[in-house]
Amino acid sequence: VPLDTLIFDPAACGFPRPRIPLLPTGLDGITLRKAGRWAPAGHFRHFARGRYALREAYRLAGIGPGGALLAPAYHCRTMLDPALALGGDVLLYPLRPDLTPDLAALEALAENSPVPVRALLATHFFGIPRPFEALAAWCARRGITLVEDCSHAFVTEQHRPTGIGMHGQFVVSSPYKFLPGPDGGLLYARDTAQIADIHPAAPALKDELRGIAHMRSKAAEQRRGRAACDPARIDAEFAAIMQTPAPSARDMRESAGCSADYRPTEEGRSALRTSRWLYRHADIERVARRRRENYRRWAAATMNLPYCRPLFPELPAGCIPYMFPLLIDQPETRFQWLKHMGLPIWRWDSIAASNCPTALDYRLRLLHLPCHQSLDDRELEWMIAVIGKASAGTTQSSS
């Protein structure tokens, strides 16, 4: 089943680099204390990124020619890439506005699939734990492997947040999204026998050194960027951006395979030793507390703005958020302004096409904003002030 991809190409826009890193930097969130594991070592394998851990989970589940993956219609393309790289089919299942799967639609998709469905990817978007009991029971009834996507949750060998990683036969996470490591993708298998023969290749020494250099340059970049986050200059900078007509991005639909972010040469490579050392020394309490505080500040600051609203205004107890998801109106103009200001934003604007209304709506309207532990007060205040400034030109809110 060929997939079309909706591609948002901002090359012509000339956006500057974000003034603040989207992921943590320095050694914030690291302690000299070493924490114990939540499961014996035989359950875990380490890869360069979550996408390569997903590849192993998909492969073991039987994804390949003649075996399909059910994946969420709103996604990062790296969630689908490994299935496409294995030569499997991808069927996109619709999500409700709160990003939970629509079980009735899943049933229909599996029933009508021209090829047997072998695996289902279920995602805890933004780190919000989702109850996947019913989904796990449905998968078990149909002989489908449940792969629990904890890429947005703080899952390491040492830590698993409440309500996360409970149901998947495989659990996959991306520790580099929570801690300042240069790489890292974790695969947990409930049944150790399934991964007994998987031995990711140790990285070369030059890759370790490159990883350490990368960490140092990211930390230096954040220190330099702090000086550019001057709230007193926002008005003038914004006025200049709004007055200058900017070239538009190209928004197109094409039949694309794997994204450029999936590198077959990285398959089967282990995470760097540096990353693994850092992940064993996570200051879990600090990471959790700082991220929750920052998320709450974002939510309070954006709740009453006329052009946007937090997708999840409340954080469930114990949840350690990955990013702060914010829905905006009139993204055609506002996204451009915010990007030209150097606001750090991720957005899944290039996704495989489906008829899921949530995915189509969120593709351009949902911004992912950083709430990580390395942000300081000045950076957070600057970002909040910039978001507030984009209220300019608000007429009638349609959200």
Ligand SMILES: Cc1ncc(COP(=O)(O)O)c(C=O)c1O
């Ligand atoms: C929800 C989700 N799952 C999986 C992945 C793949 O993880 P990684 O970036 O570690 O390869 C991503 C990528 O950002 C993601 O956002």
